[in-house]
Amino acid sequence: MSQIRDTTTTHDSPLKFLKPCTTPEKSGELISFFMKGALSISLLVSIYFVFFSNFSGQSRWLIRYCPSCENFSAVHHRSIDRLEKTNISHILFGIGGSVKTWKDRRHYSELWWKPNTTRGYVWLDEKPNENEPWLVNSPPYRVSEDTSKFKYTNWYGSRSAIRIARIVLESFRLGNDNVRWLVLGDDDTVFFPENLIDVLSRYDHNQMYYIGGNSESVEQDVIHSYGMAFGGGGMALSYPLVVQLVKLLDGCIDRYHYLYGSDERICACVAEIGVSITKELGFHQFDIRDDPYGLLAAHPVAPLVSLHHLDYVKPLFPEKDQLDSLRSLMGVYKMDPVRTLQHSFCYDLKQNWSVSISWGYTVQIYPTLLTAKQLETPLQTFRTWKSWSNGPFTFNTRLPNNEACERPVIFYLDRVDEVGRGKMFTSYKRISSLGGDECGLATHATVLALQTVEVSSSKMIGKDWKRVRRRQCCEIVKHESSALQIMIRRCGSGETVTLP
Known part of the structure; x- marks a missing residue:
């Protein structure tokens, strides 16, 4: 205050530029004016915080649709707590089905819904x-709009492809609030929602993302596209992408x-927007035939997100049908x-x-020492989707050894227990092998x-995937005559799986 008053008499004051309009009386009025302004701004900010604190502490998409003018718009309102972690409430699923297939396939959706x-x-x-009531354990249904006006000229396909592609548009029109991701799949797709959440939470849902996986069979990727998220394995579209996609x-x-x-249609339309696929290894189209064992026994270092085409492969567990295997x-x-199907290996x-x-599926014991590169490569117990041939696949495989004594002895999951806070115990029982039982060597x-084989471990958490994979x-841990005890843990600093 005194410094401002002195500006009327002190020539060297740094505030001398105020001199023409700051007499002692006017300076007091000016200060009063600024103080009142500051109080007003402070009051407005307080009202703003109180007002928005009444809303959910999460990002919201408010979807508006104009049926007559085909005018789509979306406004993304960020609340104060816009950094809330993605959870199941932020995901809207669109499952492609039909009345004819649902009767036999509803069990797949009911496993995870x-x-x-x-x-x-x-x-x-x-x-x-x-006359057949819709079961409460099934997802609710919607009937797709008529698509007879659309052209479809693919001679070996089905017009249902148009209807299922339009799930994006028809889901958008429902105007569901607080949706960050639209996830598409088929009625024979099994999702693992917690792992799906872990994957999607690594991406900024305010940006345009198109996330999924390719076919396992090269022939399918060549026919369709390497740049396509195969629908049966599931694809995730961020809502900003959906907003643009429905316009065209x-x-x-x-x-x-x-x-x-x-x-293919969704991929082509997304390409017109200029967005490329973001590939995640946990989406499994399962474009394979015969036995999926080798693929699941050497799962990539990624969360298990989905499994598809389960009617076309052998049951995951011997002595069970496919539905019981999935249960x-x-x-x-x-x-x-998080740990389900995660692959680890070591040596005795x-x-x-x-x-x-x-983890949670199988243990293989080889009576020889294999390199880490060999152990991480899936045994080829399956064939390609279309031609039923031995490849090629979009990942490396190794053929089972012709020598019985070189093949693994295989154990399958028998039980799983939580034996303490965050401590897991799984037990695996020998049921069959790929020929190792036939070896006669001492x-x-x-x-x-x-x-x-008994395996102990600590429960994995989602943030483990946010570290370097x-x-x-x-x-x-212990080897007895009829049982082997193993512990899984994080690798120590500088630790490797290297043969001596």
Whole structure:
């Protein structure tokens, strides 16, 4: 205050530029004016915070649709707590189905769908039979709009591809609030939602993302596209991308009338927007035939997000049908979602054994020492999707050894327990092998004497995927005549899986 008053008499004052308009009386009025202004701004800011604190502490998409003018717009309102972690409420599922297929495939969706928690619909080609009540454990259904006006000229495909592609548009029109991601799949797709959330939470949902995986069979990627998220394995579209996509979708569907599937149409339309696929290894199209064992026993270092085409491969577990096999896998998944199918391997140097673990599924014991590169490469127990040939695939495989004594002895999951806070125990029982049981060498007898493998571990958490991805390590804890005890843990600093 005194400094400002002095500006009227002190020539060297740094505030001398105020001299023409700051007499002592006017300066007091000026200060009073600024103080009142500051109080007003402070009051407005306080009102702003109080007002917006009444809203949910999360980002919201408010979707507006004008049926008559085809005018789409979306306004993204960020609240104060816009950094809330992505959770299941932020995901809207769109499942492509039909009345004809749903009767036999609904069990797949019911494995992972949680009524009143999971959001979305299965989209049908017509209204289901009113005499057969819709089960509460199934996703709610919607009947797709008529698509007869659209062109479809692919001679070996089905017009249902148009209807299923338009799930994007019809889901958008529902105007669901607080949606960050639209996730598409088929009625024979099994999702693992917690892992899906872990994957999507690594991406900024305010940006345009198109996330999914390719086919496992090269022939399918060549026919369709390496740049496409295959729909059965699931794809995730961020809502900013959906907002742009729905503006051109119907016209785009007609432009690409010659394409085969719904996922090809979505890929082509997304390309017109200029967005490329972001590939995630946990989306499994399962474009394979025969036995998926080798692929699941050497799962990539990525969360298990989805499985598809389960009617076209052998059951995941021997001595069970496919549905019971999936129930077993889902039971493990509920105990430790993040670790499910995660691959670890180590050596028993006293026995010269290589031990490979796919957590919650299987253990393989080789009576020889294999390199880390060999152990991380899936055994080719499957064939390609279309031609039923031995490849090629979009990942490396290794053929089972013709020598019985070189093949692994295989153990399958028997039970899983939580034995302490965050401590997991899984037990694996020997049921069958790829021929190792036929070996007559004395050195093989010790392996064949094993009846169970017991594995202890700590429960994995989602933030483990936010670190640099690294396979966890294991070590042999105890070897008894009929049982082998193993512990899985994070690798130590500088630790490697290197043969001596």
